[in-house]
Amino acid sequence: MTDPTATVRELLREHYSSLTQSERKFATSLLENYPAAGLASITIVAANAEVSTPTVARMVQKLGFKGYPQFQQALLKELEAKVSGPTQRRDKWITEAPEGHLLNRFAQAVTDNLGQTLFNIDPEQFDSAVRKLANTEGRLYVVGGRITRALADYAFTHFQAIRQRVTHMTSSSATWPHYVLDMVEGDTLLMFDVRRYETNLQRLAELAADRGVKIILITDQWASPIAPVAQHSFNCWVEIPSAWDSNISTMMLLEAMIAATQEEGWSETRDRYDRLDELFDMTRLFRKFS
Template sequence: MTDAPLTISDRIQRQLDDLTRAERQLAHSILENYPASGLGPLSALAKDAQVSVPTVARMVQKLGFNGYPEFQTELREELKAKAKDPIAKHDTWAGGAPSGHILNRFTDAVIDNIRHTLGQIDPQDFDTACAMAANTKRHLFIVGGRVTHTLAEYLFLHMQVIRPRITHIQSTSNTWPHYLLDVKPGDVFIIFDMRRYENNTLKLAEMAHAKGAKLILFTDQWRSPVHQLAQISFSSRIVVPSAWDSAATPLLLLETMVAAVQDLTWGDTKDRMEALEDMFDQTKLFRKFT
């Protein structure tokens, strides 16, 4: 981990668990429109977040500032530093498009999301999570939600090749209670839950946790309520210039996890891959050109 100064965004994320409900609402509003949300008057920020002016004042103090003017001064310094950052000066990613083109704006946002996300992750926590996912003595369950089920399915497809004793829990609430019947203490759940957080996912996590399962959570920068139950949580920055949140950063994390677990289990994984390829040959699933 680096010793770089904490940004205002970093401070907010570190304080999330200690904030009141109104302060968390304010924090989410600031992060969602960061950094533009903090550049206007205090009253405007309070109105946008639908909280009181005193709530903003308390929040600013909790972040370590003497007042709103000092908070804004620090925010402006961050913006100046960002303008000097080499990333902000790079040639446009799509050379044939202007710097303001959606291809370049979206790419800039994704790269910024990745940089901030990796800066918040403890490599030791990541290694621990990968070791948990690789432990074939424990059953591995993977579950996502309405949108994040695509991430869960992607991870499951790879893990199914890498190791045995793995289950993909369908996100519909009328089926997942059946999966909980055989959960044993120490079993591992990998859960994907991004905003808008789903009640079904939280209930599943609560029941799995009550049975002694260990939870690994992939969530967003505001963190799903499941993080209070999880042994390890990975918070990804997901905001991009779109009506939809980006899955690029969590996808990077889970693909890295696949690579790490594959390395940890390579002896057995290689045997499973060879057996799978043999079955593919027998079923003629893929075309061969030799």
């Protein structure tokens, strides 16, 4: 019996070591176009992955499903969750949320989100992404979407203090070609994209990737369509008892990245902090207490 709260992607990661070579081939094919690649008939998905139908059936059972129909239903539910809007999310929580005060339910949901997010972060991937964020030989670009642009702005404010050569791309996609024009191989693009995923962000990622830019994606548990072109993709759990998704786990990951980037090049960063404080004193931007 499979865990009803686990996504198929999580189950694949959990059971990957026990899969045969053919089963891993199907798993890779599924993840390359997830979850759409698993929504056709079992014969079609097997043919698309160039494996046999029994291979697909065996792998599905290894993941804990009784058969392919139950496996496919799980993928359909994930796809439905991906495209759901605020009204559908609220209706789901109203009918399925546990009893108790909203504050308690909210706190439990946030705690679960943080735990799931941390559990699914690969430390080596995190460290590799941080090295790219700290690498001043290339320029760092930061961009977000309709909701996540607030996270992008927060990220830019900190990274601009930590390192040189940081660019905050505007929220207007009409201006993005001007930024892409100056992108070169060795640059890094930090992107935020959560459901409902934005087609303009996906196109930006594709254009940047074509120019050799390394993409670091922060997305939700269902994964933005940008993920296939990203060098590093981090999934943050976001569901809460609300019509809106939560940015708490996303912010946790971002702040961890900011802290790690600061430490990666601390000698240079400390010097920048000192010089920045001198400038703040000269402009009298902040009140000083003696």
